[in-house]
Amino acid sequence: MSLREHTQHKRMKPIPIGEQSPHVKLKTYGLFALGLYVSFGLFVSRELTWFECWDALIGGPNHTHPNQVIMWWVKVPQLLTALIAGGILSMSGAAMQNLMRNDLADPYLIGVAAGGGLGAALSITFGLIDSLGIGALPFCSFLGALSASLWIDYLSRTQSTQSLMSNPAHLVLAGVALNLFLSALLTLTLSLSDDQLSNIWRWLIGHIHILSWYELTLLTVISLITIKLLHSQNRGLELMCGGEEVAWSLGVNIWRVRRLTLIAVSLGVGTVVAFCGIIGFVGLLVPHFIRPRISGASDRLLSLSLLYGGLVLGGCHLLSILMPIALPIGVITGVIGGSIFLMTMTYSTRMMS
Amino acid sequence: MSTSPNECQSRLNAHLTIKEAQAIFGLSAPVSFHFDQAQFVGVVGSNGAGKSSLLRLFCGLNHTKGEILISDVSLKYLTHLDRAQRIAYLPQSPPLSPHWTVEEVLKQGLYPHLHSSHLETVERELSELSDRLHLTPLLKREIAYISGGERQRTLIARTLAQSTPIMILDEPLSALDWHTQEIIIRELKYLCEQRQTLIIASIHELNLASLYTDELIMLRDGDVINTGPTTQMMTEEHINHTFMSQVRALEHPTDHRYQQLPWGIQR
Numbered sequence: 001m002s003l004r005e006h007t008q009h010k011r012m013k014p015i016p017i018g019e020q021s022p023h024v025k026l027k028t029y030g031l032f033a034l035g036l037y038v039s040f041g042l043f044v045s046r047e048l049t050w051f052e053c054w055d056a057l058i059g060g061p062n063h064t065h066p067n068q069v070i071m072w073w074v075k076v077p078q079l080l081t082a083l084i085a086g087g088i089l090s091m092s093g094a095a096m097q098n099l100m101r102n103d104l105a106d107p108y109l110i111g112v113a114a115g116g117g118l119g120a121a122l123s124i125t126f127g128l129i130d131s132l133g134i135g136a137l138p139f140c141s142f143l144g145a146l147s148a149s150l151w152i153d154y155l156s157r158t159q160s161t162q163s164l165m166s167n168p169a170h171l172v173l174a175g176v177a178l179n180l181f182l183s184a185l186l187t188l189t190l191s192l193s194d195d196q197l198s199n200i201w202r203w204l205i206g207h208i209h210i211l212s213w214y215e216l217t218l219l220t221v222i223s224l225i226t227i228k229l230l231h232s233q234n235r236g237l238e239l240m241c242g243g244e245e246v247a248w249s250l251g252v253n254i255w256r257v258r259r260l261t262l263i264a265v266s267l268g269v270g271t272v273v274a275f276c277g278i279i280g281f282v283g284l285l286v287p288h289f290i291r292p293r294i295s296g297a298s299d300r301l302l303s304l305s306l307l308y309g310g311l312v313l314g315g316c317h318l319l320s321i322l323m324p325i326a327l328p329i330g331v332i333t334g335v336i337g338g339s340i341f342l343m344t345m346t347y348s349t350r351m352m353s
Numbered sequence: 354m355s356t357s358p359n360e361c362q363s364r365l366n367a368h369l370t371i372k373e374a375q376a377i378f379g380l381s382a383p384v385s386f387h388f389d390q391a392q393f394v395g396v397v398g399s400n401g402a403g404k405s406s407l408l409r410l411f412c413g414l415n416h417t418k419g420e421i422l423i424s425d426v427s428l429k430y431l432t433h434l435d436r437a438q439r440i441a442y443l444p445q446s447p448p449l450s451p452h453w454t455v456e457e458v459l460k461q462g463l464y465p466h467l468h469s470s471h472l473e474t475v476e477r478e479l480s481e482l483s484d485r486l487h488l489t490p491l492l493k494r495e496i497a498y499i500s501g502g503e504r505q506r507t508l509i510a511r512t513l514a515q516s517t518p519i520m521i522l523d524e525p526l527s528a529l530d531w532h533t534q535e536i537i538i539r540e541l542k543y544l545c546e547q548r549q550t551l552i553i554a555s556i557h558e559l560n561l562a563s564l565y566t567d568e569l570i571m572l573r574d575g576d577v578i579n580t581g582p583t584t585q586m587m588t589e590e591h592i593n594h595t596f597m598s599q600v601r602a603l604e605h606p607t608d609h610r611y612q613q614l615p616w617g618i619q620r
Contacts, residue, residue: 101448239461243447245414250515251437251465295495296454 086313093283110175119144206330374419379406462514
């Protein structure tokens, strides 16, 4: 074979220079929005003017001026928390949707978050935080989330009729049932612990709390582990979308992919639930928004979900601090995310017909 | 991953041995087979006779006891990627994400070779394959916007893209018009003859099976009732026994080696 023929066949179809593929565009927009978000987040405030913000930012993290305290101990941590929490939630949502081959799968729907919530609520009720330190909260939450996801995995496997594969429909059914069960247990814990009720309630409805830098570091480290784990299973998760038998036949170790994904999702979601409470909708909506817009590059789903999830929750957080009354962020994501999603669906259904 | 000459050899041809394997599901008795390279094996039988179960058993998805050996190496000693470089399996109607493009689906077939040194060879073969199966104009199309037959062709192409020495296909010809069926089965025959590939496929179209396959496995009610060379199997007696039907086998007008079977009840 001549050299020319060889180079002609080297790649299946080269992308013409100058024409950007959709996922690159989406990434560019996302990074641009990230820049906007950070600058807005830092400089828009109800209490301070732009110049005060700038001075406080330049002044660095120390206690010399109250504005600096507001900037470095309130605004910056909240900004980062919203970014990380949103990113982790929607990346986990995307991973779960691929793993279970179901558009409805989402850490909140299938009970992983409820498990985390229960773990965290129990640790608050029994006063573990006072005795063991703040690390006990994410740890209990992770344990709760992990046991929930292992349970789902086990249920889906014993329910499957044909040999070694799990049945995605059973997986979701088991998850929904588990979610209801764990939510009931959570309510039970809540109603049994009167003295801690307001504490747990405040935490449960989903809120970007002001975390200390120590807590923020903990959140960041665990999130990085989650992202790394999910990213290492990227190709496997993408192929799982085409059915477990096909993924197996293509050489994917489907058991490993499933196990690692469940562990990563429990770790990330457990921690986010521990620090931010239960924030719905982000994990469900963001991957749905990304998926049809990156045709031809499905391997970017996880990383783009991470970016856009962070942006969405960050945007909702900005809205919530600009609101005249303090609204929990879970309410804002629900109202805004839900209405936008329903609008898009109505629009695309009409386009189809 | 290293590529010793030995491994290259095993990438190109392999034989499959099944020793007393008991199926978890669908087959009543343990089965034993030996298939050499460059064979085209057809599996025939009526609906529910256990064709899919048998094919899943062959690729190691459906057995409890017994052993499955690829070139005398047991399946359980192969890593997932090594296995996927040797044996490819196409289930009956696997799901596809509606947002995938045809090109993406085809490239999924390259997954087992992604980190090996022969990736370029396999990639080149894939682009030739998509030309031969007339998929090149569809490459940028999303799965949601292609027809059932195009979808089936895409799935077959993904399996062939794995370029394994053993391919197991569950009803590759369903949802295809007669002309495309001809294209696909000729492609399979071509792989079999030129690349020494062992192909095992369940086929409903008996005329095509009789014209193209070398060996036939006949199934009825979860039992293997007959195996042997196609020329000996395609007789009225065997077919009527397998399908509990009454058909007449006629000689093909030009190709005297095979027989043509019109589907009319003849008494």
